[in-house]
């Protein structure tokens with residue numbers, strides 16, 4: 348049995364629990380972690396006894412980040428491509444092939460070691476729930492290997508065989524492979540499937556085939572859409588009831604309306620009802636590819652639930668810093684601090700359908716602090732979470748607990 352921990356003297360506790368309404372932020376608060384669950388929340392003066400006590404010293408506490416979009420199973424480096432981009436070259440999907448070559452050449456041991464180091468880096472930065480994708484294998488054996496390795500390290504694994512058509516394959520023939528033998532080989536290791544629906548990657552028709560096959564195989568769906576230009580990715584994601592469509596840089600009014608429509612049976616104030624398709628914004632990627640920042644404000648104003656994620660990958664966004672994403676969202680994307688925090692915690696959980704569950708149904712919610720939810724919390728070296736944007740780039744992560752266990756610095 349792991350000991351219980353009382354974290355007390357919390358100056359500001361942002362629970363991100365929609366069911367608390369206006370009381371979602373507490374001051375002079377305490378939290379008890381018991382095993383891997385949150386056992387108690389309330390005023391510090393009323394806190395129960397616990398095996399261990401951690402004095403937060405008036406610091407701010409919030410849920411651990413839920414990073415719902417990364418590509419961490421890779422080897423190699425693309426800093427030369429990055430430098431060329433900074434000198435004016437546009438980003439092109441074809442860079443994925445460079446990482447695929449390096450990833451295929453790495454042994455299982457090295458690939459696992461690299462993934463573990465990236466997971467530890469993310470956790471030290473406050474990320475307590477991590478999704479990652481395949482997509483740098485691009486043949487049956489290599490995609491299955493990436494999925495298997497990912498499943499031993501991260502919390503949610505997504506099959507992204509439809510990331511790029513590899514050299515030497517025809518697009519239709521490769522799409523058949525993704526929908527057939529590749530899907531069958533990765534299926535034991537993954538919960539989700541994704542498709543890069545974009546010029547230079549997969550057409551709308553090919554994407555539709557991939558989503559249909561993966562849905563029929565029982566996988567949850569996500570889409571990379573509208574990243575490099577207008578297109579059908581968002582529409583397709585909504586049509587298929589995908590949990591998330593990610594990037595969303597180039598949106599027509601009809602895309603925003605379709606996303607908003609998917610949330611019509613959802614009550615954002617209480618976090619109840621039928622969730623729709625989350626629009627996942629990836630600000631670090633937008634900056635690194637010199638794309639317009641995703642229109643997060645416009646989406647929120649239209650009634651769409653959004654998430655913020657790092658999209659950590661070697662091509663377009665080589666950072667797992669959710670602090671950076673939150674700061675950028677506040678400084679550059681017209682989100683309030685509370686909206687950015689929600690998108691990086693509860694929003695990520697919604698995008699992975701991990702936002703509910705407290706003991707009674709065998710699932711533990713992540714992304715919000717409530718009794719019965721997973722004990723995923725972080726303390727900041729600051730009296731309020733606003734410091735994440737007020738002091739951007741500063742090392743504000745003071746302590747992190749993941750499933751009740753204190754995370755060590757890598």
Ligand SMILES: N=CN[C@@H](CCC(=O)O)C(=O)O
Pocket residue numbers: 418440442443446543571574632658660661662663664
């Ligand atoms: N857009 C597609 N996939 C990744 C980039 C992959 C790469 O360039 O290696 C992304 O999410 O940005």
Ligand SMILES: [Zn+2]
Pocket residue numbers: 416417418571658
């Ligand atoms: Zn991606």
